[in-house]
Every structure is written in structure tokens, then in C-alpha cells.
Amino acid sequence: MTVIPPQSAIENLELIARQVVEGFIIGLHKSPFHGFSVEFAEHRLYNSGDNLKYVDWKVFGRNDRMFVKKFEEETNLRCCIAIDTSSSMFFPGEGLSKLHYSCVAAACLLHLFKKQLDAGSLALFDESLNELTAARSGVRHYRMLMNELEKLLQLQDPHRQTRAAAALHQVAERVHQRSLIIVFSDMPDDPEQNDALFDALQHLRYNKHEVLLFHVVDGRRELDFDFENRPYEFVDMETNETLKLNPSDIKEEYIKRMTAYRTRLANQCLQYHIDMVTCDMREPVEQVLHRYLIKRNKMM
Structure with a gap:
């Protein structure tokens, strides 16, 4: 499993994505996760007498083991990766942020798209939809997205x-063909904004799109509320509101409310048939690839 390096160590995103994906592919060879509609899902160990033209020599060069490709299936799935670029995604402000985690995960997905000949596009949003690229599958387009x-x-x-609702409504209107919309966001914690967001996600579903929502969080700080027992000044990264307190005074109540909030999110996603995955930045990015492949396989 790959742990994403801190921001200062992310120098070549394409190289990191290729290393993560290729390691993930090798892991699939050794796991029970067979049957995905991807070229590498049907590899098997080489047996004496197998036709050498079906040997994957790239895998052999990396691992000194011979695998045979049963088949390679060309597909034309359309995928749009929508990334929240609002101020809260820059949390925690040092080292690896939620935005950097999302970018590395998105790069890995794009590398998979290229291998599977799937068409990929990017949507970037904060208070509005700032960019929405066309969905294509060529190498030149892949490099542009990277x-x-x-x-x-x-x-x-x-x-x-964050004004995710308005941006996703625009995505729903402008992406005309049935697609898989993959959203990376830390999600609004305001109930009114949250309801508006799910209206937009429902709009995507109404327009026949499938939705995969990755809720990106800093698990240590945002889920476990793990801080030293001393006074802190907490600053809202989007409104600049400040609050001075000792975390230990409110930790129990905070975790209770956070648990209730996450349960509400999960229930809403279940109601609208949206796949939601919590992405804790402490965990390897391979979980994103796994959930994408599971979702993709269901669609194909």
C-alpha cells in the first residue's frame, strides 16, 4: 500500500500516479479481486506451454515473474472527476492537505482511465464551477489533465x-452523455448547504449519471479530534471566524456530533443511490482505486 508523500515531496504527479497504479495492479494479481473489466484483471501466472505472445513483458520487467494476459478489453466509459478547491480543502495548512490528497487520487484514476481507454474529464469548483474539460481518452488529453x-x-x-451545489448542477447540465461523476470534497457542514448539495447530486442521478462521492477528511484532527491538552485558537478557513478553547473540554461532544453528521450523510447517500466513501488521509490512496473499479464493474 502506498502512503502519499507530503506536499513538499510531490514533485512529479504523473510518476507517482504510475507507481501507485502499477503497484495496485500487482496487488490485484495476488488478491481475490479478479473479474474487473480491466486489462490487468485477467492476468494469471505463466504456465509451461503458454503462448509467449500473451506474456505481459512489462510486468515481467518489473517483477521478474511471468504473467499471461487472457484478454484486453477496450471500453468507452466516460468519467468526470470533480474536485472541491475551496479554502477548507487546504486543511490542515501544513504537510499533506485534503486538496493534495485529492489531486494524487485523481491522478491515479486518470492513469487507470488511460490504461482502460476510458474518457476522462476534470471539473474544478469552489464558489462556482471554474473549469470543466471535455471528456476524451487520448494520450495528449490525459497529459493536459495531469x-x-x-x-x-x-x-x-x-x-x-464552498458552493458545491451550484457547480454540480452545472456539471449535470453540461455533461450530456451518461457518465460516472467522481466527486472529491470535504462536504459542507451547514445543514442548508448539505441539503442543497444533495439536490445537486440528485440532479446528476436524474440525468442518468452514476455518482461516486469521496468524502476527504483529516481523520486524526477531524474525526478523532486528537489535539494536545492545551488552549488552541481554531480558525474557519472559509470565513476566518475564530474560536479559542481547550479541545479536551469539548472532545466528547464534538465526536458525538461528528458521528451523527457522518451518519446523516451516509443515510442521504443511501436514499439517493449514491456511493459515498470516507477518505481518511492517513489511509493509502489505493482504496480510491478499489472503489472506482467496483463501481465501474457494476456499470459495465
């Missing part, structure tokens, strides 16, 4: 709030 992700890695906090 370049856009690398630009995001250099982006400074734009001091913008």
Missing part, C-alpha cells in the same frame, strides 16, 4: 467558500 492537477498542487488558498 498538467491541470499539477497546477492545483501549486495553488495557494483562494480564500473562497
